[in-house]
Amino acid sequence: MRDWLRSILLPAEGTSYAGSVDSLFFFLFYMGVFFFLLIAGLLTYFLIRYRRRGPDDRTPYIVKNHKLEVVWTLIPLSLVIFIFFWGFHTYMDAAVSPGDAMEIRVTARKWVWEFEYPNGIRSLNELHVPLNKPVKLLMTSEDVIHSFYVPTFRIKQDVLPNTYTQLWFTAKEPGMHRLFCAEYCGTSHSDMLGRIFVDDEKTYNEWLETGGDEGKDMPLAEFGAMLFKSRGCNTCHTIDGTRGEGPSFRGVFGSQVKLQDGSTVLADENYIRESILRPQAKIVAGYQPIMPTFEGMLREREINALVEFIKAQR
Amino acid sequence: MSETPVVIEQHGHAPFLQHHFHTAEQQADASKIGMWLFLVTEVLLFGGLFVGFAVMQSMHPEAFFAAHHHLDRTLGLINTLVLLVSSYTMVMAVDSARRGKQRALMIYLLLTLMFAAVFLGIKYIEYSHKFHEGLLPGKYYSHAGDTVPGQFMFFSFYFMMTGLHGIHIVLGMAAITWLCFRARRGDFSPAYYTPVDMVGLYWHLVDIIWIYLFPLLYLIQ
Amino acid sequence: MADVMALKPGVGGQAAPNYLTASRGLKSWLFTLDHKRIGVMYLASVLAAFLIGGVFAMLIRMELLTPGPTLMSAEAYNKAFTLHGVVMIFLFIIPSIPAALGNFALPLMLGAKDVAFPRLNLASYWLYLAGALMGVVAMVSGGIDTGWTFYTPYSSSTGGAVSLMTLAAFVLGFSSIFTGINFIATIHKLRAPGMTWFRMPLFAWSMYATAIIQILATPVIGITLLLLVMERVFNVGIFDPKLGGDPVLFQHFFWFYSHPAVYIMILPGMAVISEVIPCFSKKPIFGYKAVAYSSVAIALVSFLVWGHHMYVSGQTPVASAIFSFLTFLVAIPSAVKVFNWLATMYRGSISFQAPMLYAIAFLLLFAIGGLTGIVLGTLSVDVHLHDTYFVVAHFHYVMMGGTVIAFLAGLHYWWPKMFGRMYSEKWARISAALVFVGFNLTFFAQFLVGSRGMPRRYYNYLEEFQPLHIVSTVGSWVLAAGFFLMAGYLYASLRKPIDAPANPWGATGLEWQTSSPPSVHNFDHVPVVTTEAYAYATETEETTVGAR
Ligand code: HEA
Ligand code: HEA
Ligand code: CUA
């Protein structure tokens, strides 16, 4: 019964913390159902039993009953106090991270998540974590407020500019978990998504070294198409020619691009590469210099793939 | 409004009794309640600025301390005294109205108006000094040679708070001017002087707010 | 307005001039000091605002029919939900019951000839118009995309007409303050002879509590919005982390107003319900004092719970805990009211005219909205649900299912008094059913989308959420059909001659003792009150078995 209800009401449980939140959630759920049915039941009964039968129905003069007033004040009151303590208890579990947690830095910006691991490796929109090991995220934002939300872990924390906020979890379900940005942050807020990969120790370490085998068997352009989405390029660029925060990739390659300073450049491979790694070097006329730099965040093959992908958008 | 004869028995024939009140007292009481409530909203309006100031000061204590040295304490003190005196003349104006002393009422109103003008004059001198030195709010701040960074924030608040207060002074002056006209027309009498009373309350509030602003801005230690 | 209302004398022939017909022309309306006319103008205005907000809502629902682009761009969507929220909150729901229905009914219910400060009342309406106008200009000159919460630093850095819109909200705030000041002074000083505090209709108590919040909270949002404008124009630094400011401070300021503001919205709704239920149950209200005091309790405690919107904002856990605790406390008076209303129906003689249908709907929907509020108040559970569609569903259940439904109850209750016409009861029931069903379809689905983890303010969403969104969108069509039907039969009733009796519901309030519509001066004779409110019971205290 509970599993069935959970599949309707809640996402899967990716941490054991999620389980303890869910217990409380279900308590609240049943309590809510109880009170709703109580109210709806009494209401229905009264509406039927005491419906008007004629113009000279007689109605009694009943205006108070102290006992009743006390009862229906105290019962809800003690219930909510109970709920408060329960909620507080689980909340504090999430607030204090264990000392031995592995630390990962999270930088949020419109509209990408960047992760930096203890060994200096960085990744975009993809967080890899080891199974059953506490992980602590130390988060900050480069522009506006974002919010790091993983439904399956039941955790959420706003990510503020100029301040560090933190979050911790111990993932117990291997596989992919979804990451959402939950604080409204502008045009592509709803595309500021990420994926969290929970791997066993070995796979995780391999990934740290090689970047995993993602896209290994794919042709470059196809891999690039995948990166276009997973690295968040699509939050600013389109491939169908419509203008976003940045220019569309449609027909860029090989064209003469007008720059802000009035000059033009030929969009060849090197220009594209530079645009990705050091976007501020040449600003396209008519756009704001808001594109983040991707230097150090993409592996060589990934850059090649993106260039190849953009080349293919004719 | 009251075209049709009022059916309610009238207690006396108070002037300016609006049709929906039964008695002049009732009307005066209502006005007082209304005015006090309005003053509460004013306090809360400024309260927001005070809280903002306090939070920012606690975040940047050095900057605020350094910045407040640019204010001229003497001028601030003079202005405080000017407003205090104007509050006194306002009290006297209300008192004269209550006693039906038309001439004294007029004189005290004009005196209050004059002190208010002096206050604004001094404020003008202070402001122009600040403008001159580039001590301006936010991005317009351009004071050279600061040793402590972040002083612009103090001036953001200085201008917002004294500016909002200044606007209140101007509005008060407008209200007092209106009282002068009505006083000359002979509207007020011991039976009806609620407007003088109300403007008086408002004026004291404006005065009190300054009394909080002065130490807050000029006397940080 | 005026020509629809052109006097069509009732069955009796020459009707005495009422407040609608006493003078003619646009100017006689725009410069009127009559609280009833100001109420009617407010009513027309808030209904127009509701229509605009509703159109934005339909656009939102349309867009969410499919994941990805459906009919507009992401920018357009972000503007649509912002404008939907801003219009619904500042232009519709806050003035709806107090300024429209309250303005009309409160002085009548107190046996007064007008509110204490008729000119202030008119000023309030003009400020409302000015604010609305600024809002419309802001909408067409770039719109805004900040969300109705205007969170910094996004709102201080994004483009669009943010400053103009915040100034509009500032002006609207003062219009709301003026209404509040007026009501408090009116209740204190203009009660009819014999109407002691505890003989007042509960409507007045609730309005009093509302006015307290309007007066204490609104100035704070005023100054906050001014600070935001200053931030945008001068970069004063207070909310900008780059300049050493604190963006979260804005949230504290904002919710310090906006949480109490949700009780500015619901208390008037509760006020209406406290009138309607006794009337259509023909029973005196149960627990008069409990209901009266609980309004005041809600008003006071509501100032101390704002942090429950900020559990994940980075405020300290201790602060969150305190806010959570107080949030639960403020829920208790609401629970007390619900049970008292139910007890009022016990052994009543219940009839099912339109106002009562809405009151019944209110009880059910507000219970769901309130109980999910408890879920959100719970610390660890809210961490998961915060900024998801669960919150969206919660607040539509309380605002739409609570306040708007109560507003409709009141509208149908006082409509005959306001305009002297009875609407078609049959169509009213059909429309109430459509609204009820449509509403639940639209928003119940959103609880599920939300608790399964879909964040709000999302233009694009994962495919797994689509089935529920389809339910929701289809529901919104049913809902809209109900409202258009309502607009139709209400308008039709205005085209008829005056036919409403002075007291169509057999209600006890003073407002029913004067003609429908009332004369300019409300009462021909000052009413004198000798009994408590809601003297509906046909049996006396002594003959009632089971009463204490
Ligand atoms: C009319 C408006 C209204 C009303 C009346 C309420 C009423 C309540 N609200 Fe709601 N709320 C909003 C409008 C409203 N809210 C809005 C607009 C938002 C979102 C704003 C935004 O972010 O855009 C919001 C958001 C919101 C949050 C923040 C969620 C988040 O963003 O994470 C919380 C958290 O505590 C909350 C709690 C409550 C509670 C506890 C009540 C209580 O007052 C409810 C009390 C009522 C009952 C409890 C039901 C009746 C009683 C019974 C049926 C008896 C049994 C009761 C018990 C056992 C307790 N609300
Ligand atoms: C009073 C408040 C109120 C009301 C009534 C509504 C009503 C509706 N809301 Fe609203 N909504 C908000 C306040 C309100 N909303 C707020 C504050 C937000 C948050 C914004 C933000 O995130 O910043 C929000 C957000 C919001 C969202 C989430 C957007 C997002 O997060 O991405 C959605 C999505 O479905 C939605 C849908 C609807 C729908 C379908 C209705 C329907 O119920 C509307 C039905 C109404 C009509 C169709 C109009 C009919 C009118 C007439 C015909 C004329 C009137 C005449 C007479 C009645 C006589 N709303
Ligand atoms: Cu980042 Cu929303």
Ligand SMILES: [Cu+2]
């Ligand atoms: Cu709240």
